[in-house]
Amino acid sequence: MPTTHPPPTPDPHHGPDDERRARITLTRILEPGDDNTGRWLRTYGATRLLHHLTHEDTPLPGITPQRLAGLRNRATTTHPETDLHTAHTTGARFLIPTDPEWPSQLRDLGDAQPVGLWVRGNADLRIWALRSVALVGARACTEYGAHMAAKLAAGLAEHGWVVVSGGAYGIDGAAHRATLAAGGATAAILANGVDTAYPRGHTGLLQRIAEQGLLIAELPPGAHPTAYRFIQRNRIIAALTRGTLVIEAAHRSGALVTARNAARLGRHTMGVPGPATSSQSAGVHQLLRGEATLVTDAAEVIELIGEMGQLAPEQRGPVIPRDLLKPLATRVLAALPAGRPTPAATIATDAATTPDDTIASLYELQSLGFVERHGDNWKLTRQTTRSDFPRREDKREDT
Template sequence: MTPDGGGAVAGCAGERERERERSARAALTRILEPGEEHGGRWLREFGAEGLLALLTSKDCLEGVLTGATERRVRGLRARAVGMEPERDLDAVQALGGRFIVPGDPEWPSQLNDLGDARPVGLWVRGLPDLRKWALRSVAVVGARACTPYGAHMAATLGSGLAERGWVVVSGAAFGVDGSAHRGALAAGGATVAVLACGVDVAYPRGHGTLIGRIVEQGLVIGELPPGGHPTPSRFVLRNRVIAALTRGTVVVEAEHRSGSLVTARSAQRLGRYTIGVPGPATSGLSAGVHDLLRGEGVLVTDAAEVVELIGAMGELAPAHTGPVLPRDLLDPAGRRVLEALPARGAAHGQDVARDAGTTVDEALGKLYELHSLGFVERVGEGWRLTLTAKRGSNARRGGA
């Protein structure tokens, strides 16, 4: 056999091995719960095909699967009954989707930071490459029952991040999640929805249209196979994927007991940026965010500040300053002379010079300059502030 022929045979064998691995992992997504660390350890020890073979055998597994009780093994084997991974793979392919596993070119390597809690695989709908998108992504999460302020901030962050070339990742839930997705979509940007159910399931039902738009313009991903239904625990476990997939997590409105804070704390443990948007101190929906900000969280108010924190060197947010007043444009000597004039009444040149700490000649020169600029006016032998100068002085004190 020629070397080229041998390489082709080896390539075909390698491809068949990869597809067996993919099929076994697809089957395991119906058997193991997302984020199950015992399952992840078994998967690491026996491989996908080996673990599947053990769980579908009738052999006694006591002492073989570390941490698995007899009752647990019975439950896993009950889930394996009637399992048809090829049917699931065909179902997602019929939707234009795919099932990606560790080792695939599209697999985001940052998910490996989850260790044994790493997803067995990810079911994906949408055309973009998940690995490339995840490299420049940020999570925006928060309360489902958010206030109009929370919805506005989430949408503004979503659109602002998308306009700056960042991928907005969230959970497609009501409230902050949906607003963040819509903001990114409205800006013509990229967004990823991480579901706690099958990628063919629109949950919540009220977001069926939104999830459809995300499939068309972005990506919808999940750990559960087609038809998989959400449960409270699966929502919580889904949050670890959002945290691991992104460069940082922004929380917009969250109570003390909020799933969004679970995402933020997962991000902290993984060494990702943890970010919060402040709200009214009197609002219970701000309480969880404020606790986060009192700890390791970083306060932001807009998309530019998020990008400054998680982006590349030089991606700085513009400095926030108050309005520039006409007196701000004066030179130091002119400002001293102007400030030496009384708020009411007039003053002679020598009095202005004394209070400004300058000579009479310099004070008079500056007073004539200020007269030409509309700051002062002559009153007999003295000088006084104009109404314009007084308003500017009041505005300056009010902003101090």
């Protein structure tokens, strides 16, 4: 189970505005997901930690002098008022853990919990997160992967679930677009500032998400993405949602990082299988051999992450008339060889039953259109002969 920590006790010498301002400043100084700096925040609180980072006469434990000097150098370049103004002009707000809108499940991250979140959009993040599921996968996805992402996202949206992804090319983009097209709710967790469109090719899509859904980032306005920040972003996706579904991922994939984070946090992990020969599905198949559950449609996802009793329909083929036959009639039908009229006594022997029971079953089968009588012999009808019911070959030679 995840380790959780209560929020730090507020400093009585500082008000809520000081706490928020300090956390805004810290998003410029600290890198996301650092357990070490998270322990500082838990121990000192935001305002005292900021004081430690801006005054060289106050040491901090568990960090090299060089690293501490780098953080303090960053602290000299911060301008929280500018960040707030930039956020305001783009319609964004800054949330901290004491805000009513803060999703409590983020506390499952322990010391890796975000310092704060920049949120762009009108929806309430806490309410949306309560009924959300992550859809993630390969950027260079196949047509099959994009199709499955769109199908699943649209299905989840139609059932009132919020679809969360990372705003990237490939599976992320397909999931976001399908959700919006279905009139559903979607949120993108970014590895950069909420005022910056990345990737550039998704400028229009991200703008639509900002208008109809939510853009979320722990990095301040104007911040650029890095490989490390993408990886750390994935822990937010995993913690925020009820479960993570992976659609196409190679053995080395950020989507697998998200799924494994979800598993460590006690969330559901799911995967959509692909061709056994596809390298783009190899990582998903690895997950499915371990902690993940195989799913193929939205109903199966909801069965896992939804309320008790929301069961997916049983997947089975269509019911055909022969499925309704009694066991004895089924045996008699299977005993008739294809292509020639056969005596009832021979059929009885092959069906391992008595001649009288065989005759009774043959008349029943005749009334249902499976067999026809030819004098004292019986034969399959043309319709039955052409059906997919497995027939015993007639090995006897013509005389």
